[in-house]
Amino acid sequence: MSGATHAAAPGPRLYDRTTELAAVARLSAGAGTGTGGVLFVTGDPGEGRTALLARAAHDFPGTALCVAAPPHRGPWSGVRSLCAALAPHPPAGRRALRLARGEAGLAAAVGSLTAGRPALICLDDLHLWDAHSRAALTTAWREPGSRWGGTVWLVSAARHHRLPDVPDAEAVRLGRLTRDGARALLGDLCAVPPSAGLVERLLDETAGHPGVLAAAVRRLASAPVTGTAVPSRPLVDGAVLAEVYGGLVDSLPADSRRLLAVVALTGRTEATDPPHPPGRSEADTPVPKSPGRTHVDTPAPEPPGYSEAPDHAGSLNRSEAAEPPHPADLPQGTAAPVGSPRPREPERAGAGRSSQAYEVGLGAVLATARATRTSVEPLDGLIAGGLLCRTGDALRFEDPFLGRAALASAPSGIAPVPPPVPASDPTLVRGEGHRADRLGPPPAVRALTPVVRGRAQLVRGLAALAGGPVMDAHEALLQAAELLGDREPAEASDARFLAMEAAWAGGDVAACLAALDPGKAARGTERDFVVGLRAALDIRLDQARSVLARVVARDGVEDDPRLLLRAGSAALVLGDTASAARIHARALVRARAEHRSALVPRVLEHLAYAELRAGRYSRAARTAHEGLRAAEQTGQHNVAAHQHAVLALVASVAGDGRTVTEHAGRALDTARPHGLVQAATLAEWALARAEFGHGLAAQATARLLPLVRQGPRSGHFALRMLVIPCFVEAAVVSGRRAEAREAAEEYAIWAVQGIDGTAPAQLARCRALLAPGEEPAYWFGEAVRRHDSCGNDFERARTLLAYGTWLRRRRRPGDARGPLSDALVTFERAAAEGWAEHARSELRATGGTTGGVTDPAALGRLTPQQQRIARLVAGGATNREVADRLTLSPRTVDHHLRSVFARLGIRSRVELPGVVGRWDARPSG
Incomplete structure (x- = not known):
């Protein structure tokens, strides 16, 4: 793109870009209102970033210009190109450049050139701009919107580029085409319609990638095939991929390019081009309509969980499915990836046929790297940037086309090494490897960086937290936090928070305190939460109350569900159940809006417990049922156990003994082997309340006694005081007054702390x-x-x-x-x-009278004689007086009266006045 205002030529036709164009429309509206704004567009090479910018510039009603990355990346080269594009005369551009490089900054320079008029500035390939220019742009974008007037910015960057942290910025990520979109793009690219067989081959092999589709069509046009058969050679080969991905591969450091080639070569046996379906035929060779023009792309509104953007881009749509996820959002209960997981894409052209995953064992990659003298240091950066993913002990390319491009550009002399010795090897069967095991981890593990090992531990901890022993999860998460440390402070902070949650679920106060280390990078909500909770666990309640109150008060400005979870937990510790329910409900809305499916069950777990503490049992039941479904769908069995315990407590309120037994039993089946002390305490409490409600006070007292005592068989430390009132009531009825009195005295000390409103x-x-x-x-x-x-x-x-x-x-x-x-x-x-x-x-x-449960309409179902008797008795008449009044025998009156009692569901004549009174008070008709 050149830096110039757009012409009147028609804008490029885009397919499947409804979501992206809507974001551009919102950005353009900001120019009209004078509020400014920034929109980031990210994507893989060839997915249509440049075409989207051209379309936005064409559609913008005011001044619009597009500035490409300068060919030379010297200091300030990008800002120089921007000022030259904005200024109609070179002297004005030079003055603007001096302003931008001086104390006034880029915001003042751009403002002097646009004079406050609505303007759209499109910057292409931000990742190729020089560092000085990127820093100046970031500083300018962080200026308040009023400084910009009507200027808005549309900025494109490669998906692996870390976007600057700009408040209120929005970001969209381009994706692949649906099959219908790819077919429509192919029609634009080809002047002569190709045969049906060739069309299907192209759609299959390009897998919905618009840039690869355009490059394949250009290659066919430059080297036409003859005959009527579809060519047997691959239509998407190394030359096509080099045209699309060559810029990305060449822009990487030499060590990173070499390591990508090692990964591709090591996994080449799993990543071969598939044979095309036999029997294809073609009629004509496609010819591009305009050799110098590429129309792109893209999917229509993408399904939930696919369209997203990085954390740091401000107000974004985010999902755990497409970029390096936050540790709190990783799917639990499965071997979650350490890097970015495989995205959940819409149905793509050729999905499953030409998009090989290039998955290869990490040990084989490390062995090949050693054999070829290739450094593995760039591995962290390649994973963090989304170019590679790690799942367990396997690596794969996030974009399969990048893997094939790296394979095509592999330097000579690199070859895969033999696979590791299988476990059935005789030396291993004889146990000769035990001496090496004692010396420490194998070389493959020692070669990994602390960040990679920390993320691996994080995954193990999340898997245990989801469906294993929670104290195992606590240890793994603490190790992950130590390995990540200052290298990845945000991930380390989340690992410690999750370790605290694991220890909390396990009822271990000392382990909770061990996990509550604020760290050097903790600020704001995270630091206050750690300091306040440590004070609460140390029974320094005055200090805890003031600090945690700040966390709760800050929920109004937090949008991250992770931080909202901390604020909601702080409210529960303070006993502010109304705020806890409100904050967790807000966290739920945010988690769903961002499609963070792995986080939703945990938020519902916290929300159900908050509703239960607030005494809103019907809401707690509804939330727990929803959370139970979400937990089972994501394999988070420990969360499901907690929801079963909540449902058991709700059922104990309703007096449904069978439901209590069912849910409590399912909760205990998981809680006991996994050490879920909190869920087990809730389940036992529910069983005891159901027993007491059915008159089994002695049995309920025996069940509750371990929960209110301290010791190895005690209940959860945070629930112990909540259970005492129920225990005192059951113990008094069963005659164990001494134990009840002892528990009540301890409860009295706790009640004055103001932690629980009731x-x-x-x-x-x-x-x-x-x-x-x-x-x-x-x-x-x-x-x-x-x-x-x-x-x-x-x-x-x-x-x-x-x-x-x-x-x-x-x-x-x-x-x-x-x-x-x-x-x-x-x-x-x-x-x-x-x-x-x-x-x-x-x-x-x-x-x-207990007539409140009797339907007054039942009186109308009595016979006329029974109604007369009921009214007389309700008026205070005796059986003898009724007999004399109606000329009946007293025995007949007594017979009719028993029938009246049975039909009305009452037991004595003293309840009749209430039923008759409500019958008479009913409106007629």
Whole structure:
């Protein structure tokens, strides 16, 4: 591209670029409003970056210019080309260059040349610009939008290039064509339509790559085939790939080019060109319409998980599927890649036929590198840049065409070495290799850099965290953090956070503290979270409260789901369940918007627990069901166990014993062998609540006792205090008052810390249950008053039920009916049928009505005689008085009254006034 304003010639035709053109339209709108903006476009060679810039310049309503990378990369050469393109006269361009290189900066220089008018500046191939110019551009782009006026920037770069960190920038990544898009592009490239057989061969071998398709067509035009048969030679060979990828390969350092060739040569036995399908024929040789013009490309709206951009590009669409993922986003439970994983692409032309993966064992690559005296130091950079991927102990090219291009450009004298000795070798069978094993890791492992080994440990830790023993995950993640260290501070920080989560799930406070090292690079939310959580675990609550409160307050400016998870966890530690639920819900929205499918189950796990702590049981159940599905789909079995435990607790509220047993059993099946102390504690708590709800107080007490005691068989340290109120209630009923009193005294110390909003109310209930004489009346009243100010209606209803039960047993049935009726209504609203039935039976014992569960319409299903008897009895008449009034015998009245009770679902005549009153209050019609 040359630096000039666009002409009136029609813009290039693009295919399958709906998403990218929409981003360009948003950028252009920013020029009209005067807010400015930056849009990055990344892609592999030949995927159409230049064509997209040309189309954007053509469509822009104001001044638009395109500036290519200067041929010479001397200092300030890029800025010099930009100023020359912007300035109509050379003196103005020289003045602008002096401004750009001086203290005023590039923003002032561009502003002086555009004079605030709307302008689109397209910069092509940013990765080929000189370092001085890139630094000046980055500084200018970080200026507030008001400095730019109506100037917007559209910048293209190779996919492996690290984009600058620009606030509010957007980025799009170009991809391959769908088969229909490739077919349409082929029609534009060929003046004479080729035969159907040749078309299919081209679509198969080019695999939806627009640049490779154009190069293959040009090669056919320059060396036409004869006859009617489709040529047997490959249509996409080394010459075609060198035309498209030669610039990328040549721009790499010599050591990197040599290492790419080693990887390609080592895996050449798995990466041969496939034979074309027999029976193909061609009629005409395609001829390009315009030899100097290449139309590109591309997929229409790409499916979720494919269109994305790097972390550092500001406000982007991001997925774990196409670039080096963040450690927190790596798929768990599988052998996740260390570098960038294979992208989930749309259906491409020729997918699966010509796109060989070039996958080869890492050990074989290292052996070939040693044999050919090739340095493996560039391996980290090639993986981080997305040119190579690592999956377990295998390497492959992220772009198979790059692998073939590297193979075509391999220097002479490089050949693969024999494969490693198989495990069945007699020397290994005899055990002669044990001495070497004792001396340390094999040479292949020692040759790896700390970053590569750290990422390998990170993958092992994530796999264990997803579906293995969590303390094994903790150790692997800590080792990963140490190896990554200052080399990759962001990944090291996430590895430590995940190690802390593993230790938290395992209930190990010391291991949590070992993982909470802020590191030198930690700032803002990450550092405050580490400092605050360390203080909380050390029981320095005053210090923890102030620091963690900053983390929670900062959630409004965070968009990264990883940081939102930290803020939500801080809110849970502080007992702010409302904020925890809100923050985790926001993290869920962000994770889904960015298609981070491996992160979604973990966010749902945190959200379900926050809803459970807040007493919103129906929401917790819905979230847990959704999280369970997501965890099972991604193989995160430990997350699934936690969701089963949450569902068991929700079922214990509803009184569904069978569901409690089912979910608790499934949670414990995973939690016990994997050391998930948190999930096991929740599951045991759910079983105990279900037992207590069914009148098995002694059994519930025995199950809860280990959870509230300290020691090797104790429950989770963060749940221990939450379980104590339930234990005290069950222990008092089962006659174990001494143990209940001991637990309540410890709970009293914790309740005053303000960590749990419901703790003061539940402490008052515990004291009421343990107090002698008439003292419980005061404590029950105090508990109800405190419940009114802290929420959690279910716990308030449990207090009212305990209060009403105490009043009834003190022979005060009239006073007991009010608390019991309120408890019954709350349990019914919460669909806690088991607890509602308990309240209903207590209310009946006081002589109160439980008609709240009787449908008033049932009165209309009585016979006329039964309705008359029911109304008279509801009015206070005795059986004898009803018999005299209706000229019946008392025995007949008694028979009809029993039928009335059965049809209305009530047990005594004292409940009739409520049912009849509601029947009369129903609107007519």
